[in-house]
Amino acid sequence: MEVVGRDAVLDDCAILPDGDRFLVFSTDMVHASTDFPAGMSDWQVGWMSVAVTLSDIAAMGADPADILLAIGLDDPSRLRPILEGAKECCDTYGARFAGGDLDCHRELTLVSSGIGFSDHPVRRAGSRVGDVIGIVGIPGRAQAALEGFPAYREYLFTPRPRVEEGRALARSGVTSMMDVSDGLLVSLSDMLDANRCGYEITTSRIPGIEGIPGDVSRDLALRGGGDFGLLFTCPPEILPLSIPDLFVIGRVIAEPVVKVDGRPATIQGYQHRWDDGS
Amino acid sequence: MEVVGRDAVLDDCAILPDGDRFLVFSTDMVHASTDFPAGMSDWQVGWMSVAVTLSDIAAMGADPADILLAIGLDDPSRLRPILEGAKECCDTYGARFAGGDLDCHRELTLVSSGIGFSDHPVRRAGSRVGDVIGIVGIPGRAQAALEGFPAYREYLFTPRPRVEEGRALARSGVTSMMDVSDGLLVSLSDMLDANRCGYEITTSRIPGIEGIPGDVSRDLALRGGGDFGLLFTCPPEILPLSIPDLFVIGRVIAEPVVKVDGRPATIQGYQHRWDDGS
Numbered sequence: 001m002e003v004v005g006r007d008a009v010l011d012d013c014a015i016l017p018d019g020d021r022f023l024v025f026s027t028d029m030v031h032a033s034t035d036f037p038a039g040m041s042d043w044q045v046g047w048m049s050v051a052v053t054l055s056d057i058a059a060m061g062a063d064p065a066d067i068l069l070a071i072g073l074d075d076p077s078r079l080r081p082i083l084e085g086a087k088e089c090c091d092t093y094g095a096r097f098a099g100g101d102l103d104c105h106r107e108l109t110l111v112s113s114g115i116g117f118s119d120h121p122v123r124r125a126g127s128r129v130g131d132v133i134g135i136v137g138i139p140g141r142a143q144a145a146l147e148g149f150p151a152y153r154e155y156l157f158t159p160r161p162r163v164e165e166g167r168a169l170a171r172s173g174v175t176s177m178m179d180v181s182d183g184l185l186v187s188l189s190d191m192l193d194a195n196r197c198g199y200e201i202t203t204s205r206i207p208g209i210e211g212i213p214g215d216v217s218r219d220l221a222l223r224g225g226g227d228f229g230l231l232f233t234c235p236p237e238i239l240p241l242s243i244p245d246l247f248v249i250g251r252v253i254a255e256p257v258v259k260v261d262g263r264p265a266t267i268q269g270y271q272h273r274w275d276d277g278s
Numbered sequence: 279m280e281v282v283g284r285d286a287v288l289d290d291c292a293i294l295p296d297g298d299r300f301l302v303f304s305t306d307m308v309h310a311s312t313d314f315p316a317g318m319s320d321w322q323v324g325w326m327s328v329a330v331t332l333s334d335i336a337a338m339g340a341d342p343a344d345i346l347l348a349i350g351l352d353d354p355s356r357l358r359p360i361l362e363g364a365k366e367c368c369d370t371y372g373a374r375f376a377g378g379d380l381d382c383h384r385e386l387t388l389v390s391s392g393i394g395f396s397d398h399p400v401r402r403a404g405s406r407v408g409d410v411i412g413i414v415g416i417p418g419r420a421q422a423a424l425e426g427f428p429a430y431r432e433y434l435f436t437p438r439p440r441v442e443e444g445r446a447l448a449r450s451g452v453t454s455m456m457d458v459s460d461g462l463l464v465s466l467s468d469m470l471d472a473n474r475c476g477y478e479i480t481t482s483r484i485p486g487i488e489g490i491p492g493d494v495s496r497d498l499a500l501r502g503g504g505d506f507g508l509l510f511t512c513p514p515e516i517l518p519l520s521i522p523d524l525f526v527i528g529r530v531i532a533e534p535v536v537k538v539d540g541r542p543a544t545i546q547g548y549q550h551r552w553d554d555g556s
Contacts, residue, residue, distance in 0.1 A: 014376035016344055016393075019297050027305075027391045029348040029381045066294055070307040070389045098292035103307045107384060111348045113305045113391035115294075 010194045011123050012056035012178055013116070024116045026056035031109040032074070037146060037156055042078045044157045046085025049110035052181065054093050055161035055228040059179040060123070061170020062116035064095035064163060069112050072105025082110070093163045118170065122232070124194035126176035131233040133199055133250040134174075136165045136243060138207045139184050140217060143224025149212060159228045168243050169232055177232040183225045188258045189267045191231065200259040201250030222260070288472045289401050290334035290456055291394070302394045304334035309387040310352070315424060315434055320356045322435045324363025327388035330459065332371050333439035333506040337457040338401070339448020340394035342373040342441060347390050350383025360388070371441045396448065400510070402472035404454035409511040411477055411528040412452075414443045414521060416485045417462050418495060421502025427490060437506045446521050447510055455510040461503045466536045467545045469509065478537040479528030500538070 013024035030036070030049050040048075050067055057064045067090050073079055079102075090097040095114065145156035162179075169177060176195065180187040184206075188199045209217040229245075233252050240246075258265045291302035308314070308327050318326075328345055335342045345368050351357055357380075368375040373392065423434035440457075447455060454473065458465040462484075466477045487495040511530050518524075536543045 014344055014346060016374075016376075023301075023393070025344055025346060025376065025391075025393060027346040027348045027389065028379050029350055029383075029387075029389065031350060031381070031383060031387075033384065034382065066292055066303055068292060068303060068305040068391065070305045070391075072307055072309060072387065096294075098294075098303065101306050101389075103309070104312065105307075105309060105385070105387070106311065109307075109309075109350065109383070109387055111305065111307065111379075111389035111391075113303075113346065113348075113389075115301070115303060115393060 010125060012059040015121055018117070021117050021119050022121045024057055024060045024062045024118060024121055026053050027111060027113040028052040028056065029109065029111045032107050040157050042081035043085035045108070045110070046082035047089045047158050050086045050089040050112050051159050051161050051228065053112040053114040054089065054095060054163060055179045055181060057114055057116040058161045058163040058166035059177055059230060060116065060118060060121040061166045061177065062118035062121055063167065064093055064114060064116045066098040067095045067112055067114045068098055069100040069110060070103070071100065072103045072109035074105060074108045078108065093161060120170060122170045122174055122177040124176055124178050124191055127191065127195045127197050127233040127252045128175055129197050129252050129254045131175055131252040132236050132239065132248050133201060133252060134232050134234060134246055134248050135180065135229055136162050136246050137227055137229025138209060138245060139180060139227050139229055140209055140220030140224040142226030143220045144209055144212060147220070151211065156226055159226065161228050162230050165243050166230055168241070169230065172234070172241050173238050174232040174234040177230060180227060180229045180231045181225060183223050184231070185222045185258065185265055185267050187231045192256060192258055196256060198253040198255045198257045198259065199250060200253050203261055205247065205249040207247050288403060290337040293399055296395070299395050299397050300399045302335055302338045302340045302396060302399055304331050305389060305391040306330040306334065307387065307389045310385050318435050320359035321363035323386070323388070324360035325367040325436050328364045328367040328390050329437050329439050329506060331390040331392040332367065332373060332441060333457045333459055335392055335394040336439045336441040336444035337455055337508060338394065338396060338399040339444045339455065340396035340399055341445065342371055342392060342394045344376040345373045345390055345392045346376055347378040347388060348381070349378065350381045350387035352383055352386045356386065371439060398448060400448045400452055400455040402454055402456050402469055405469065405473045405475050405511040405530045406453055407475050407530050407532045409453055409530040410514050410517065410526050411479060411530060412510050412512060412524060412526050413458065413507055414440050414524050415505055415507030416487060416523060417458060417505050417507055418487055418498030418502040420504030421498045422487055422490060425498070429489065434504055437504065439506050440508050443521050444508055446519070447508065450512070450519050451516050452510040452512040455508060458505060458507045458509045459503060461501050462509070463500045463536065463543055463545050465509050470534060470536055474534060476531045476533045476535045476537065477528060478531050481539055483525065483527045485525050
């Protein structure tokens with residue numbers, strides 16, 4: 001289905017020319033039955049509801065500006081800690097928490113919307129054969145927390161959007177970028193959708209999660225969602241970059257396929273589509 | 279509570295300086311159990327989900343630009359008509375439907391977010407004693423459809439945001455403005471919150487709804503929500519304006535109270551507050 005138009009849904013944000021710069025604009029829904037793990041506080045719910053949108057803005061390499069929050073509230077007592085968590089997340093990353101809409105709902109449902117600005121937003125499309133594939137952040141830690149490694153709960157409960165790192169990557173001349181909140185393999189598949197080339201990664205280059213056996217760690221990284229890392233491509237000659245937690249994990253290839261250790265990958269994980277396949 | 283800040287929640291949109299103009303930014307949640315009347319089609323659900331945000335942008339006198347839609351979908355077959363209705367509403371009012379976020383939800387929940395631009399956005403604050411109070415649109419027709427007058431179903435099912443009228447009012451020099459989607463009395467109360475003056479209306483000046491007895495029509499107009507009219511104040515000397523469906527219904531007074539036919543009004547209707555009263 002092409003109601004929205006393919007171009008409009010290929011990036012983490014919509015892009016709009018704004019004088020001599022660009023405005024980026026994103027929205028994300030989170031709700032109780034699918035997005036808030038057991039043990040997450042209302043303050044963390046508020047934080048996360050904003051962090052998901054800030055991560056989309058970060059993935060364009062943009063400066064976040066205003067955030068709005070639409071809240072469908074199941075219990076009035078939850079409002080204050082949710083707002084405080086949302087505000088703290090905005091403050092931490094230099095965004096303004098500018099209000100929103102308040103409603104009652106049987107299931108706690110939060111939708112944040114955000115705008116940001118960039119001179120040169122980085123899109124998902126733009127990868128070039130010969131580029132290297134890089135990530136920022138150690139993938140799989142949020143999923144590890146879900147699967148029995150409580151030491152990594154902070155990555156699940158207060159995910160940190162890579163706003164500063166996104167800006168630095170954009171300034172450095174990366175050719176394509178997105179966030180990896182849906183897991184590394186799904187994100188590589190999304191990159192494939194947006195480009196005419198392919199992606200080959202080498203699992204031995206993916207940083208291991210401390211205290212977790214290598215094969216488990218590798219599996220968590222490939223399919224685990226909830227981390228707000230960045231996935232990007234860039235010409236090898238711009239490396240190294242002085243960005244913490246940056247790892248080169250592969251290269252862009254001509255064949256339009258995702259390969260893991262030389263073999264075509266089976267994409268698992270969270271699937272999300274605007275179309276119905278028709 | 280002041281987590282968000284009083285200024286941020288007094289207008290239909292957040293306002294952000296953007297070069298030599300202003301960006302306005304709004305979000306609205308609608309969901310099945312409270313916002314979609316019996317008989318509303320999915321196409322109309324999509325239309326309305328966008329119209330609520332376009333009405334907020336219209337109330338600032340701004341030009342709508344991009345709309346995003348976060349969809350929590352209870353049934354995949356509803357996606358296509360919802361997207362088509364949303365797109366049609368965007369197209370009708372000159373906005374771009376720029377994508378959004380798709381999720382599964384037990385209860386169909388839609389949150390639209392929109393940005394617009396204006397050289398001189400009109401805020402709720404700004405009313406001056408001596409101004410007249412005007413409305414655009416015949417209020418109460420959506421409520422009439424809910425209460426047994428099916429002839430007015432189009433006002434409930436495909437509400438029309440007053441985008442062109444809002445722009446014209448802003449250009450004409452109105453001093454304050456908001457939309458009346460929550461009913462005339464609630465909207466006057468919201469104006470009161472944002473200003474240091476009061477509002478006195480004369481019910482005989484409110485246009486009657488054709489085919490409905492005068493006292494019923496008056497009651498529908500005062501408390502009925504769902505109409506996307508505009509409420510504004512302006513100096514009397516700028517009238518008349520060549521805007522259809524414009525009616526002068528009262529005047530701005532010094533005493534900070536809402537009066538109806540000379541008596542302080544009891545505010546009924548939809549209540550919505552970001553604070554918890556503390």
